[in-house]
Amino acid sequence: MQLVGVRDVSKVFANGVKALADVSLDVQAGEFLSVLGPSGCGKSTLLRLIAGLAEPTAGTIDWPDERGREDLGFVFQEPTLMPWATALANVALPLKLRGIAKGEREARAAEALDNVGVKGFERVWPRELSGGMKMRVSLARALVFRPRLLLMYGPSMGLAPILVEQSFELIQQINQQGVTIFMVE
Numbered sequence: 001m002q003l004v005g006v007r008d009v010s011k012v013f014a015n016g017v018k019a020l021a022d023v024s025l026d027v028q029a030g031e032f033l034s035v036l037g038p039s040g041c042g043k044s045t046l047l048r049l050i051a052g053l054a055e056p057t058a059g060t061i062d063w064p065d066e067r068g069r070e071d072l073g074f075v076f077q078e079p080t081l082m083p084w085a086t087a088l089a090n091v092a093l094p095l096k097l098r099g100i101a102k103g104e105r106e107a108r109a110a111e112a113l114d115n116v117g118v119k120g121f122e123r124v125w126p127r128e129l130s131g132g133m134k135m136r137v138s139l140a141r142a143l144v145f146r147p148r149l150l151l152m153y154g155p156s157m158g159l160a161p162i163l164v165e166q167s168f169e170l171i172q173q174i175n176q177q178g179v180t181i182f183m184v185e
Helices: 043-051 087-097 102-115 131-143 161-176
Strands: 002-012 018-028 032-035 058-062 072-075 149-153 180-184
Touching (some): 002 043, 018 043, 018 058, 018 180, 032 161, 043 072, 043 180, 072 131, 087 102, 087 131, 131 149, 131 161, 161 180
Parallel strands (some): 032 180, 149 180
Antiparallel strands (some): 002 058
């Protein structure tokens, strides 16, 4: 089943920089897709366009399912955690914004933290977490509402080499649990 279709998408920024030209691809349910390339080649722009955080200059991004972007998780290049909120509160935020009751959202947030290997850090502030732990909390936040499609920057971003393999294994496990992964590296 197709989750999203990108058709002849181009993006030219106001300053004239051409980030993408005529990109087309289909993202099928259950896939693990990775786009590789050097800095500045348009990988981030493609993620932002699919997520609806920017509009293409030309072409279309089609969501065959009416839920479309509502069923999308996004892990940014930087953790973007709220410094005034605990790890649990950061992960629970998407559920709070969707009106989920406090008890359920905290239980689901704790489960999401456990699923990404951060159990026991629910009441810790972002400033007390390592870079890798912050990325895992960001991943838990993207997964807490159980999206079908996860857009993300690669798990090696900002991590010590010894942790990269563990991060890739975690992402593969998430994919095997039925979440479609679209990653840039």
